Amino acid sequence: MKYTRLIGTKDILPGETFPWIALQNILRDTSARFGYREIITPLIETTNLFIHSVGDVTDIVSKEMYSFKDKGERDITLKPEGTSSVVRAYLENHLTDLSKPVKLYYIDRFFRYEKPQKGRYREFYQYGAECFGSDSPAVDAEVIQLAFHLLMSMGMKDLILQLNSIGCPSCRPQYREQLVAFLTLHEKDLCSECKLRAVKNPLRVLDCKKECCQAVLAGVPITTNHLCPDCSQHFNTLQDLLTVLGLPFQCNSRLVRGFDYYNRTVFEISSTSLGSQSALLGGGRYDYLVEMLGGPPTPAVGFAMGLERAMMIIQEANSMDFFEPSTHLWIANFGGITLTESLSIANQIRQAGIRVEVDLEGKGIKKSLEAALKRGIPYLLIIGEDELKNRLFTLKDLQKKDQQSLTLQEIIDTIRNSQTNPL
RNA sequence: GUGGGUGUAGCUCAGUUGGUUAGAGUACCGGUCUGUGGAACCGGUUGUCGAGGGUUCGAGUCCCUUCACCCACCCCA
Numbered sequence: 001m002k003y004t005r006l007i008g009t010k011d012i013l014p015g016e017t018f019p020w021i022a023l024q025n026i027l028r029d030t031s032a033r034f035g036y037r038e039i040i041t042p043l044i045e046t047t048n049l050f051i052h053s054v055g056d057v058t059d060i061v062s063k064e065m066y067s068f069k070d071k072g073e074r075d076i077t078l079k080p081e082g083t084s085s086v087v088r089a090y091l092e093n094h095l096t097d098l099s100k101p102v103k104l105y106y107i108d109r110f111f112r113y114e115k116p117q118k119g120r121y122r123e124f125y126q127y128g129a130e131c132f133g134s135d136s137p138a139v140d141a142e143v144i145q146l147a148f149h150l151l152m153s154m155g156m157k158d159l160i161l162q163l164n165s166i167g168c169p170s171c172r173p174q175y176r177e178q179l180v181a182f183l184t185l186h187e188k189d190l191c192s193e194c195k196l197r198a199v200k201n202p203l204r205v206l207d208c209k210k211e212c213c214q215a216v217l218a219g220v221p222i223t224t225n226h227l228c229p230d231c232s233q234h235f236n237t238l239q240d241l242l243t244v245l246g247l248p249f250q251c252n253s254r255l256v257r258g259f260d261y262y263n264r265t266v267f268e269i270s271s272t273s274l275g276s277q278s279a280l281l282g283g284g285r286y287d288y289l290v291e292m293l294g295g296p297p298t299p300a301v302g303f304a305m306g307l308e309r310a311m312m313i314i315q316e317a318n319s320m321d322f323f324e325p326s327t328h329l330w331i332a333n334f335g336g337i338t339l340t341e342s343l344s345i346a347n348q349i350r351q352a353g354i355r356v357e358v359d360l361e362g363k364g365i366k367k368s369l370e371a372a373l374k375r376g377i378p379y380l381l382i383i384g385e386d387e388l389k390n391r392l393f394t395l396k397d398l399q400k401k402d403q404q405s406l407t408l409q410e411i412i413d414t415i416r417n418s419q420t421n422p423l
Numbered sequence: 424g425u426g427g428g429u430g431u432a433g434c435u436c437a438g439u440u441g442g443u444u445a446g447a448g449u450a451c452c453g454g455u456c457u458g459u460g461g462a463a464c465c466g467g468u469u470g471u472c473g474a475g476g477g478u479u480c481g482a483g484u485c486c487c488u489u490c491a492c493c494c495a496c497c498c499c500a
Binding site: 386 | 457497
């Protein structure tokens with residue numbers, strides 16, 4: 001094979017595209033039901049945007065970005081995540097002037113230089129929702145409600161919501177201090193990576209899965225015990241709201257996120273029916289990011305969902321019905337004038353919204369019959385010289401196995417009125 | 424980045440202790456068949472046996488290297 005697809009990329013083939021589109025339809029429809037509006041941002045951004053928003057000590061920025069210089073010597077990066085771009089566009093296009101809260105969503109593709117495995121690619125699709133301009137816990141609750149609504153519209157079950165609060169600039173420093181003190185005390189028992197994390201990004205130590213670290217973490221100071229009164233109240237109100245809304249959750253004091261811009265609420269929804277790559281969706285509050293990127297103080301909440309993993313669950317559970325439009329009518333002909341006429345008649349029938357294909361090689365009835373049956377096409381139209389004489393064509397119903405001589409209009413009516421393969 | 428598994432036709436797979444020109448099914452194309460049912464029969468195309476090197480008179484088979492895919496770790500969605 002001379003050319004092959006790049007590692008970690010995927011072709012979506014005929015037969016697979018329609019489930020994707022159907023999934024996107026669900027995402028758009030559900031988002032609209034919550035008042036979210038779609039935003040489309042460029043695939044590329046300046047590299048600094050991600051360094052400043054996601055954080056330069058995160059794995060994504062430090063080793064997973066597709067970055068390059070363009071011919072104008074500009075530093076450019078293929079988007080590794082969506083929130084940074086949305087915030088940039090929100091500021092650059094003065095969406096700050098819209099009445100708050102501003103609710104946006106995106107369906108986009110992103111790039112991360114990671115080792116591919118099940119449900120994870122280097123080029124991947126994400127849906128994301130972002131809500132700007134309110135620090136009310138009701139926004140957190142509604143965003144989580146949207147997340148559940150989306151997943152359930154896809155027919156998903158076995159969902160687990162994990163919830164935590166990681167505080168704000170007025171309470172996190174103190175917590176961080178205690179955490180670092182604790183980690184320093186137990187430094188010798190931590191794994192080599194966590195020894196580094198303890199200095200650079202101590203919160204990340206909390207979700208290390210290594211046994212040695214887990215043992216140490218048994219006695220670790222817990223974020224939710226160190227929240228300031230405002231954060232604490234915010235977190236409690238959110239939990240009350242979720243309870244009232246009937247959204248089941250587990251508080252997990254070890255839950256943290258991989259991006260630096262989060263504060264207060266963080267959450268993750270996973271599915272027990274996935275293997276190791278079980279996280280379907282994750283997000284949280286980022287009240288300081290807009291300001292960090294040069295905008296006015298603007299509290300915000302959001303989450304992102306990986307669509308490959310969602311597709312895997314949907315397909316395994318067979319939980320969505322996909323309808324791919326397929327051809328209604330195949331036209332058999334005998335070449336020459338009958339082929340020319342077939343092309344012309346096909347277009348007349350298409351005007352009525354019917355999906356028509358013509359035997360472009362004029363190989364006669366037998367071959368067309370086989371072709372139509374092989375493709376599962378329900379109707380076959382025969383256009384030969386006999387038919388052309390009196391403009392009465394032979395329409396075969398391949399399911400009922402009968403045929404009749406009809407005018408063009410009668411053919412259109414017959415196909416439109418049939419229940420198979422609707423328009 | 425680390426570890427394990429797998430690579431033979433578009434797809435599913437045979438291929439003996441190393442032995443001639445690498446096979447089957449399926450798919451695809453053509454014919455029987457220039458106006459009627461998914462068939463049947465006949466014929467045809469497709470492989471650098473993942474790639475490179477080594478051992479050998481001889482390698483799909485043994486050895487080394489490498490690449491890709493799958494799975495797990497890491498990380499993330």
